[in-house]
Amino acid sequence: PCTRQVRGYYVDWRMLRDVKRRKLAYEYADQRLRINAIRKNTILPKELQEVADKEITELPRDSCPVRIRNRCVLTSRPRGVKRRWRLSRIVFRHFADHAQMSGVQRSMW
């Protein structure tokens, strides 16, 4: 947790928050996996599973991977992002037309 001013070259604050969520999710990934293994169980007693439920809610909210949004890397657009290139459709089209995307061609058939 950074207490000083955050200065960087991310496109906007939403992108920065997304970056923070990714970092936290990486840190708590193992722990969440183990607690979830106890929760999603039929063998262990239910009381133990309820305790595990409470424990997982005590973890920071940004540590869950569900909150991560695959934004465009260049424009931080949340929608219309192709996963392979991590770019939004507009940026992708721009680069592809200028022949700066390797192996990408206008299709016609």
Next chain:
Amino acid sequence: EKDEPATSKESTTQMTAKSQEDAAEKPKQKLLDIIGNMKVEVSYRKKLQQLKTREIKKQAPDELDSEGAVPQRTAEGIQRSRGKPLNPELVEAASAVASSLPLDKKQTESELLAQLRRHEETTDKQKKGGTVNLRNMIAEMAVKRQTPAQRGVRISNRISLELDEDGQQIKLERVNTRRSLKVGRRLNIFTKASTETEMALKTVSPPTIWDLEFAKELAAVTAQPPRNGFEEMIQWTKEGIMWEFPIDNEAGMEEDAEFHEHIFLEKHLEDFPKQGPIRHFMELVICGLSKNPYLTVRQKIEHIEWFQKYFEEKKEFLQGI
């Protein structure tokens, strides 16, 4: 001036090569032999002279019937010149040779004259000893029988040009050459460098920041851009961008742990109770971990230890159930 005496000598030797019985020719021939034996000269003229002396030597035994005539005649020549300390012609010739060489004149002259004197001494000894010296030499040779065999081994190793099988032999060769390097007189060409102070400095201080910076600068300057595709591929392979061929399927995998450490994880379950749902749960965990190829052994052990700690903390709670 420098060229004339040498050329005149050469011409005279060529003229008088056939007439071996000429007395004046012997000291000159002896001088030429000495020049041929000299190890100091480097120039092409000396090599020519050497070739000519060898030709003359070859011609001499052809014309004369006896092989021993030449050393006898040189010995006679020496006997005649022994009355004086050194033949003045030889001294003149030595000075001419010294002047012709590009090195220090006085030093080369003195060296040539010393060589002449040594030659005289050796020929005197030969004349006196005769066969006795040869017998001694052979007796000495008999004691040191290993050296020619070693030399033969070395020559055969060089000729064979095999590295994998004869790695040991080549190492022996190197050891022998090291021994032979230190044997013999010192030439006193190089001065002893003081290595002790350097070693002390190196051991005292680890590489400073300036050293690291200098090393980085050197690397940046010497790293030229690749001239062709091959050098580019080499650079990429070094960086890790390009794989190494033939492809190693296990490149990048951990090399420490064997397969049994990944699969047989029951030994980590010793601290758990042997009956009950926890044991059942942990056995399922172990089954899942053993099938996971992406984790290292260390990570798997950490998972199991975390569960152990968790159940330890919840023991009181569990006993209440």
